[in-house]
Amino acid sequence: MASPAILLILIFLIVPFVLAFGLSFTNQRLLSPNPTEFVGMRNFEQLLGMGVLKLEPLPAPDEQVEGSDPEYPPLRNFTRNNPDYPHLNGMREWFSIPWGQDRVFVLAQDVLFIKALVNTVLFVAIVAPLQGGLALLLALMINQKLPGINIFRTIYFLPVVISIVVVSLLFRFIYDGNNGLLNTLLGYASFGAFKPVDWLGRTDTALAAIIGASIWQAVGFHMVIWLSGLQTIPVSLYEAADIDGATHLQKFRYVTWPGLRNTAVLILIVITIQAFSVFAQINLMTRGGPLDSTQTLVFQVVARGYEKQDIAGGSAISVLMFVFVLCISLAQRYLTRSKD
């Protein structure tokens, strides 16, 4: 009786999953004239290859003005077939930091991928605690015994049923630099002191703006999961705490939070997995820009594997992504394990 489901999961989930692993070790491209070959770890080396190079400034020409930026030898001298630096071959600059008189250049084989990886990790690292925490706050607010509280629960959950596709487009309008609602509201709140910002068009705000829209859409979902956790805590514990004269904060610390331990693990893992797969928001709001500041792993998987038909490259990123998700899930499980 289980066979239809097992068969379907096998064909449409496990086989493609194994296939992703297999393809990531090949050079498969759609519509390639060359036969597919096994290339071992090459795709992964291409993605993850990084190097560091410390350069001294070029001797300054005499007429150089005091205080102007020193010049450095061009990086391509080292990264283009330089026999002394074979490990840097083909790499490009990711970023550089000053190091005394010198400058340290951090190079990567695939700068775009590294940026996507860093952005995704940043996105997860911000969204998981923030969304989980806000959801808990909302759940605590909704858990009060007040007349009409269900109306608020209904409203807070409402964005969850709306597609992230719709939310992304709506927020594109809200974040608009000229007539966007957010700028208008901030202008009102600050009595006109606030200068309008093109939220999605600036490298320092675009990712934060996408995080905001994502949390707005999904926070109600996790609020409800917290709420069901809150309601499993026996009322008698709170009554006992009241008799002992516990404050609100103490009640939360010693009664509520210990009772939510399992819920917390679940929520953290669920949000992490969802946040790792961030795609629709990026695709519809920024397409990775401005200046790759919102590139993410799944966006790169689709951009390479689907749009550029570089199946092997896309699969290699997929595999790495799965490995990250697995490690983080296991780590979270381990770190939040019950101490007894």
Next chain:
Amino acid sequence: MAGSVFIARRAGTAWSYALLILVALIFLIPIVFMVMSSFKPDQQLLSDSGSIRAFLPVGDLSLQNYVGAFERVPVALFVFNSVFVTAVTVVLSLLVCSLAGFSLAFLNWFGRDTVLAVIIATLIVPFETIAIPLLLMVAKLPWISTHGFEVGWLNTYHVQIIPWVADGLTVFLFVQYFRDLPRDLLEAARIDGASWWQVYRMVIMPLSGPVLATAAILKCLAMYNQYLWPLMVTQAEAYRPLMVGLQYFFQLNIAWGQVMAYLCIVSVPIIVLYLVLQRAFITSIASTGIKG
């Protein structure tokens, strides 16, 4: 003394409501804005969004944007596609996953626990990581239809349905629910000579209302709001769902009024469904979290 405690409590309640309402506004403002804007001509929409008028039904209101959206996109076709794909997937999913859940919860067969463990493990595989190989695969799968034997599933309904029928979460929900049912019911039916199929149909299913509702709602939300997969597998307009239709609005000049109208067309059905069944919606989400 008693009076001041009463006043303090009243003040506390007032603060609670103020906070609740403030947060509610954060969630409502974008939605109200979307609905109001869908009735306004582009020019007014843009100028209104600089003021409080953005949230009010004022000015030149009309259904012109909806007319425009219907002209630009075959809305009726896309609504049909979305509803058809969602409905068929939900029904098949309930059948297939409840059968699997029944077998995994009640029957003893070799490898059962391993299979269940693997099914649960699939929950941490994000769909996006298997999307590309799955796409390659379905492009080569055979299919038999009224036109005879075909190779390749792209641009069909079944490519949007069959990969989504069975999933780890739904199977797991059923297993979890069935394990909590009293076993004596089942054993009584077996002693009376019922087959496992009869037990499933006549004993277990009538008791499974809550879990069926949960699974149906979760599947319905996931399917209706799906984006990446239909985007990849439906190059032909005839099979596209509503979400993919949004692309039609982002050519040279974005007509924001029409976009807002289309967003309303896409969202309002599911919002209405939610408001009607909200208790069931919220219980379903809550029940996914109980055991962790």
